[in-house]
Each structure stands twice: as structure tokens, then as C-alpha cells.
Amino acid sequence: MPELPEVETTRRGLLPHMEGIRIVRAVVRHRQMRQPVPPVLPDCLVGLTIRTVLRRAKYLLIDCTTGTLIIHLGMSGRLWLVNGGTAPEKHDHFDLHLANDKIIRLRDPRRFGLVLWVTDNPFLHPLLNRLGPEPLSDDFNAPYLFRQTRSRSSAIKIVIMDSHLVVGVGNIYASEALFHAGISPRKSARRLSLARCAELVQSISQVLQQAIQAGGSSIRDYVNSDGMAGNFQSQFFVYGRAGEPCKKCQTPIKHLVQGQRATYYCPICQR
DNA sequence: CGCCAGGCCTGCACGC
DNA sequence: TGCGTGCAGGCCTGGC
Numbered sequence: 001m002p003e004l005p006e007v008e009t010t011r012r013g014l015l016p017h018m019e020g021i022r023i024v025r026a027v028v029r030h031r032q033m034r035q036p037v038p039p040v041l042p043d044c045l046v047g048l049t050i051r052t053v054l055r056r057a058k059y060l061l062i063d064c065t066t067g068t069l070i071i072h073l074g075m076s077g078r079l080w081l082v083n084g085g086t087a088p089e090k091h092d093h094f095d096l097h098l099a100n101d102k103i104i105r106l107r108d109p110r111r112f113g114l115v116l117w118v119t120d121n122p123f124l125h126p127l128l129n130r131l132g133p134e135p136l137s138d139d140f141n142a143p144y145l146f147r148q149t150r151s152r153s154s155a156i157k158i159v160i161m162d163s164h165l166v167v168g169v170g171n172i173y174a175s176e177a178l179f180h181a182g183i184s185p186r187k188s189a190r191r192l193s194l195a196r197c198a199e200l201v202q203s204i205s206q207v208l209q210q211a212i213q214a215g216g217s218s219i220r221d222y223v224n225s226d227g228m229a230g231n232f233q234s235q236f237f238v239y240g241r242a243g244e245p246c247k248k249c250q251t252p253i254k255h256l257v258q259g260q261r262a263t264y265y266c267p268i269c270q271r
Numbered sequence: 272c273g274c275c276a277g278g279c280c281t282g283c284a285c286g287c
Numbered sequence: 288t289g290c291g292t293g294c295a296g297g298c299c300t301g302g303c
Contacts, residue, residue, distance in 0.1 A: 006277075033298095
């Protein structure tokens with residue numbers, strides 16, 4: 001499911017239903033995730049008040065009075081709001097019951113997701129403390145990308161998906177951003193000029209912001225916090241469009257595999 | 272049946 | 288030697 005726009009859409013949708021609300025009950029139905037759900041959960045959550053919900057990379061940080069619940073949605077996770085009393089289904093592994101009679105429910109068939117509880121600064125957690133800058137922040141800029149790519153001989157598509165360089169650029173938006181920047185996904189990262197780094201930074205930022213505005217992309221099962229699908233998939237220029245005409249030049253879109261992931265690009269518009 | 276899927280960590284091999 | 292980099296594998300289920 002989720003890349004940064006989908007996680008951010010989820011966060012924004014959930015926030016008004018969670019901010020300042022007390023947790024009255026929490027349920028763990030399946031502990032085997034990317035890491036085991038820690039034994040202190042769910043009991044440590046009962047009675048806590050949610051201060052706010054933050055996002056770092058694709059991690060959701062539910063900031064509570066005595067600690068932070070960290071949730072990652074992996075490949076197939078979704079977190080959404082259901083009314084109290086709604087029965088859980090097969091892959092509904094985790095519930096937060098709130099004092100407003102809402103349930104925040106995590107469903108994740110593949111269980112590549114994550115539920116953690118930390119009582120100190122969540123940004124210092126080993127999974128978070130070595131992450132690169134947020135792609136929508138000023139810290140992700142052309143000089144930074146230029147500097148960081150000088151020693152990287154691998155393909156630029158692989159490099160922008162490295163969360164230690166920049167977070168939140170997943171497989172869909174990597175292809176889309178490279179298309180809009182006119183850069184071949186196969187181009188060696190170290191061979192990008194500063195000017196092209198600037199174009200790429202701009203494209204990444206723009207495509208992510210547009211996807212957030214459209215409520216994320218739904219290509220299999222993503223839904224937002226209200227259970228509604230996103231719309232951005234209709235604005236894809238290359239992702240999933242192998243063989244279809246390029247929306248700019250009509251040349252058939254090509255498909256290749258990089259780092260065991262599918263890449264889509266236009267062989268004419270991207271060099 | 273085999274293959275594919277929106278993520279991301281780990282461990283190994285390699286070269287400077 | 289030690290570090291960064293590059294790459295394969297693994298975690299799971301479901302749909303085609």
C-alpha cells in the first residue's frame with residue numbers, strides 16, 4: 001500500500017479523531033509482524049491520552065502522554081477509523097479503542113508492518129535515527145542530493161529509494177519523479193549534474209505533494225482513514241503503464257527490473 | 272502452479 | 288583494517 005503520500009493522508013485523516021482523545025482499550029490479535037509486537041502492548045496504552053499524530057518517513061508516531069506508539073504499514077497495511085462494535089476481520093491485527101467510541105484499526109495481510117512502543121524520544125529509535133531528510137523539507141535540496149550522489153555509481157532510481165539518503169520515495173513515486181525530471185532510471189547517480197539534481201529534487205517534491213492532494217494512490221487496496229480510495233493513480237505518467245503510450249510523446253512506456261523492483265519509464269522523454 | 276505486489280532490514284562480498 | 292557501497296535474500300499473504 002503505502003508510500004509517503006498514503007501515510008501522510010492517513011495521518012491527516014486520523015488526526016482530528018485522535019488528538020486529545022483518551023485510549024480506553026487496545027487489542028493485539030497477532031504479534032508476528034516485521035518485528036514482534038512488544039509484550040508491554042497493549043496494556044501500557046490503556047488510559048493514556050493521545051497528544052498528536054506525527055509522521056517521520058513512512059512511520060506514524062502516535063504521541064501519547066507516557067510514550068510513543070510507532071506504526072509502520074509495510075506493503076499491505078492500512079490504518080483506518082471504524083465505529084465501535086465493528087467486528088474485526090481476518091487480518092485486523094491491532095485496535096485502539098478511543099474514548100470517543102471510535103476504533104483505530106490496523107489491517108495488514110502480509111505483516112511487513114510494525115507496531116512499536118517507545119518511552120524515550122522516538123526519533124532516537126534505531127529504526128529512525130539514521131534516516132535521511134524528509135523529501136518535502138528544505139534539508140532535501142539540490143546541493144545535498146549532488147553531494148550525496150558523488151560516490152554512488154548505482155542507478156539513480158535505486159539511490160533515491162535509499163531511506164538513508166532521502167526518506168519516503170517508494171517504488172511508484174521514484175518512477176514518476178524520474179519521468180517528470182526527464183532522467184533515465186538507469187542513469188548512474190554520480191553522473192547527474194547539479195542542475196539535474198535540482199530538477200529531480202523539484203520533481204520528487206512536486207509529485208509527492210500532488211499525490212497527497214489527491215488523497216494518495218490506490219492500486220490494489222489502499223484506503224484512507226475513512227475507508228476511501230485515493231485518486232492519484234489516474235495521474236500516473238509511467239507507473240504500471242508498460243506498453244501504453246507516453247502521455248507526452250506517445251512512445252510506448254518501457255518496463256525493467258532494478259533492485260528486484262519494477263521500474264517504468266519513457267525511453268524518449270528520459271535520458 | 273508460478274509469478275507478482277505500494278517496504279525495508281540484514282548480512283555478505285567487494286573495493287578503496 | 289575499516290568503511291561505504293552494491294546486491295541478494297527474507298519476512299508474509301493474496302490475486303491473477
